[in-house]
Amino acid sequence: MKTIQLNATVTASNRRDADALRAQMRETGSLLINVMSSPGAGKTTLLSRLIQDLRDVKIAVMEADIASDVDAKRIEELGAASIQVHTSGMCHMDAGMTAAALEALGQKLPCSQGRGTGREAGGGFCSAFDLIFLENVGNLICPAEYDTGAGINVMLLSVPEGDDKPLKYPLMFRQSDALVITKIDSLDYFDFDLGKCESRARKLHPEIKIFPVSAKTGAGMEALERWIRSSLTEWKQI
Amino acid sequence: MHEMGIVLHLAKTLDETAEEHQLTAIGKVVLQVGEVSGIMTELFTDAWDYFKLRHPILKDSALVLEIVPAVTWCDNCKQTYETVKYGRTCPHCGSGETWLIQGNECTIKEIEAE
Numbered sequence: 100m101k102t103i104q105l106n107a108t109v110t111a112s113n114r115r116d117a118d119a120l121r122a123q124m125r126e127t128g129s130l131l132i133n134v135m136s137s138p139g140a141g142k143t144t145l146l147s148r149l150i151q152d153l154r155d156v157k158i159a160v161m162e163a164d165i166a167s168d169v170d171a172k173r174i175e176e177l178g179a180a181s182i183q184v185h186t187s188g189m190c191h192m193d194a195g196m197t198a199a200a201l202e203a204l205g206q207k208l209p210c211s212q213g214r215g216t217g218r219e220a221g222g223g224f225c226s227a228f229d230l231i232f233l234e235n236v237g238n239l240i241c242p243a244e245y246d247t248g249a250g251i252n253v254m255l256l257s258v259p260e261g262d263d264k265p266l267k268y269p270l271m272f273r274q275s276d277a278l279v280i281t282k283i284d285s286l287d288y289f290d291f292d293l294g295k296c297e298s299r300a301r302k303l304h305p306e307i308k309i310f311p312v313s314a315k316t317g318a319g320m321e322a323l324e325r326w327i328r329s330s331l332t333e334w335k336q337i
Numbered sequence: 338m339h340e341m342g343i344v345l346h347l348a349k350t351l352d353e354t355a356e357e358h359q360l361t362a363i364g365k366v367v368l369q370v371g372e373v374s375g376i377m378t379e380l381f382t383d384a385w386d387y388f389k390l391r392h393p394i395l396k397d398s399a400l401v402l403e404i405v406p407a408v409t410w411c412d413n414c415k416q417t418y419e420t421v422k423y424g425r426t427c428p429h430c431g432s433g434e435t436w437l438i439q440g441n442e443c444t445i446k447e448i449e450a451e
Contacts, residue, residue, distance in 0.1 A: 100364050105354065105445045109368070112349040189342050240375060241339060266425060269436060302412075303436075 113245055116194035120201075120248030130334040131197075131231045132327075133249035135271065138237030140257040141281040141314060143170045146232055148314040150179045152324055156331070159228040161200045163192045163236050170234060180228070182207060191241035194248040197233060204231070229331055239264070243271040250334055257282045258289050262296035265303055272300050277308040279323060284313040340380040343443065344388050348395065350445065355394055358450070363398045365449035371440040372407040372421055407440025 108114075124131050134142050143162075150158050159180040162170040171183035184200045186192065192200075233249060235242045254275040256264050259282060265272045272278065278300050280293065297309050308326060312319035351363060370376050382400060389395040407420035413432035420440055422428075427435050 100449045100451050102447055102449050103354065103358060104447045106447075107350060107354075107445050109343055109347045109350060109443045109445060111445075112353050113346055115353075190339050191342070193342075193346070241342075263433075266433065266435070270441065 110193075110245060113193050113195070116198070117246035117248040120194050120198050121250060124248070124250060125334070125337065128335045129228050129231055130251065130331050131201075131233060131247075131249040132251045132253055133192075133233045133235055133242075133247045134253050134255065135235045135239070135242045135275070136237060136255035136257070136281075137239050137260060140237070140255040140260065142234050142237070142255055143173055145255060145279065145281060145312070145314045146234065147173060147177055148317070148320060149232075149324065149327070150174070150177045152320060153230075153327070156230055156328075157228045158230045158232065159204055160232045160234060161197075161204060162234045163196075163200070165189075165236060180204065180207070186236055190236055190238050191245045192233060192235050192247050193245040197247040197249070200233070201231070229335075230327070239268040239271045243268070243274045251276050251330055253277045253279060255279045255281050256296070258285050258291045261289075262292045262299070265296065265299035269303050272303040272307065275304070275307060277310060277323075277326065280309065280311040282313060282315075283311045283318060284316045339375065340377060340384045341388070343376065343381065344384045347385075347445065348388065348392055351395065351448065354448065355450070360450040361394070363395055363448055363450040365399050365401060366395075367401045367403060367446040367448070369403045369405050369442060369444045369446050371405045371442045373437065373440045374443050376443060378402055378404070403446065405440055405442060408438050409435050410438045411435045 136142050146160055160174045161182055161184055162174065163184040163186055164170060165186055165188055168183040171181045174181035182200065182204050233247060252275045254271055256278060280296065293311060300307055300309060310319055310323040312323055355363065370378065385400045389398055408417050409420040410417050411427035411429060411432055412434040414427060414430040416429050418428050420437060425435055426433055
């Protein structure tokens, strides 16, 4: 027996799978956005709004839940492609599960549009989409620990949840490229201090983009959509 | 199911290590687990014992968990304190502007193998 010093994180293999998936996505030109939040923060409502507002962008949604397909149905009613992923009780999506979901999405739809099929890149998924949203399992803890292979990580925090969440779930705020503060139409009814929330989030992650929005009234959506569009352009260029 | 998910990732990372070092059997796996990493050590050990029997290279392995104490830093008074005892509020000055600096990790420190 010999001793091997590893000092590797338990999820090191996932990180490698995630990097490989990201590289494949770059080749196909589709931007995968991992959307994370607590249950009920408004992920599906926000995505519904984005689908309606970004009509000229080809969007697909992968809904990850422990059970049910209510979210996927809501998305399909809007005319966007969607698949439901059941995580069999797992509290997060990892890179392997995400790659399998992308493949299922590709099989469900004819891969006749876009740049190549993605299979050429070895991915086996469809590149008929500009944007693919992965709606992760509602949970502020575990999804932050697993790199899904997404190009961008976005987290939602809703006003009713409170402005102290950066203090309680620091890793989620560190891992997210953007923080979308949802349900700002309810600010009058809760003691949610936008300034405090923003400074707490920036303390953890100075470069984090912050977008206070209401998917219901449309307030703030324009800035978020501008950022998504410019991220997509950037992704396709590199 | 959180623990079983971690066991699966751990096994995958170990498989890759075994391939890289051309190992045929892993005898001991030493993990550093943070006190507030959210891992229930008893459940984790159970999940490992269940899984290893189904994974030949790990069949005779022993899992050793080293617990890393959780330490929080107070931004206000620039001191550290024990996270588990005092939680989010700094016991020195009462501030809530505090951040965990260690105790959230789950790291494979070393393995014994042949």
